[in-house]
Amino acid sequence: MARSLHIAAIGPLVVRMSGRQDRGVTQTEQPSTTSPVAPRVHPAWWVALVAFLVLIGAAGFRATPGVLIDPLHDEFGWSRGSISFAVSVNLLLYGFTAPFATALMERYGIRRVVCGALVLISTGSGLTVWMDSQWQLVLCWGVLVGLGAGSMALAFSATIAGRWFVARRGLVTGVLTAGGAAGNLVFLPVVGLLVEGPGWRAAAVAVSLCALAVVPLVIWLLRDRPEDLGVRPYGAGDDYVTPPEAPPGAARRAVGALVSAARTRVFWLLAASFAICGASTNGLIGTHFVPGAHEHGMPVPVAASLLALIGVFDLIGTVFSGWLTDRYDPRRLLAVYYALRGLSLLFLPALFADSVHPSMLFFVIFYGLDWVATVPPTIALCREHFGEEGGVVFGWVLASHQLGAAVVAFGAGLIRDVTGSYDLAWTSAGVLCAVAAVSVMLVGGRGGKNLLRAEPSSS
Structure with missing residues (x-):
């Protein structure tokens, strides 16, 4: 009798996720001794871990360009502006590939897209070893690596978090976003040492091999959806309904969004x-x-280590920003992030020296905490205002992120060639951040309607 009352008290037990109706345990039924035991760690966390490692590998070559500008300039005599143009192509393709990659992941699966992207990054990085002209730099460093990196952009983080998590979604988004920062931490000091030692070609080969090494891990552990393992997303309740599969026409869907x-x-x-x-x-x-x-x-390895240190605090800041996004208005978070970032950039020209000093360390720590802390609240606003299409829409918002990055990467190189200094670039970016802080406060707050489904406003 006690056992029957215990069973009645805990109610129906979900034993399996499938297309059939869930089966409950009643007072007259005896639980099967062979019933599967729920895993102690939800599979969503293993998928998130693999995605995090993938993003670290993808970040490897993206972290390299700044370290290679001076070595390429010294060896080939190319201007910093022309080298920066290849970086701009990389950043531009990185951004404009993302919306289509998100839609392709919906249609063809995450594993296929991610594996192909890692191979592209590895190929582009490896081929730079044999280049001897600028167009080859643009092709390998710009096009191949840009397409590969764009296929695993921040929209990949949004896809994983959206499919596998209901609870802790903002936190997971922050953790995955920080994978790029962790890539900086892992690769930049090593790349800086390789550039100063064996040379930039050894650095390119090292990054190529690291990106390729992630592919077997993706094939082995990464899964597209929770339903592939017979489970619900982490934090999903009994009323959870599996979203329908994406219809054909991934590119058309991206453009339509x-x-x-x-x-x-x-x-x-x-x-x-x-x-x-x-x-x-x-x-x-x-x-x-x-x-x-x-x-x-300042020596290149020291400067690269400072940039890597930005990545360390980026990891902390982005995860914390994801936690904050689950609790506070994302508009206000973004306004604070942009305002503080702009202020720090205005002080940067006065902080450069031939060695590391406390003021520069303070900038590095502060800027690292703020680096991509903007991502979780921006994703949250896309989901809030654009509903189920929020992931694809964020892909286009990310494209604008990379468009801005491409313009400034090239423009700052030109400023350096023309004026002999980066000072104008630092201060101009600081002013732009103040504009961004004002812009985000004009976005509607929480509770906004789904703008892709709502009727146009009469205003």
């Missing part, structure tokens, strides 16, 4: 602010911090 989103003011505000985010991170600091510090006498 852009056309619909572009009719709204929210999209343009998010795109503009995120373009400034890309300009002030990947485009400026990520590409030009090392040569900017080196021109003040």
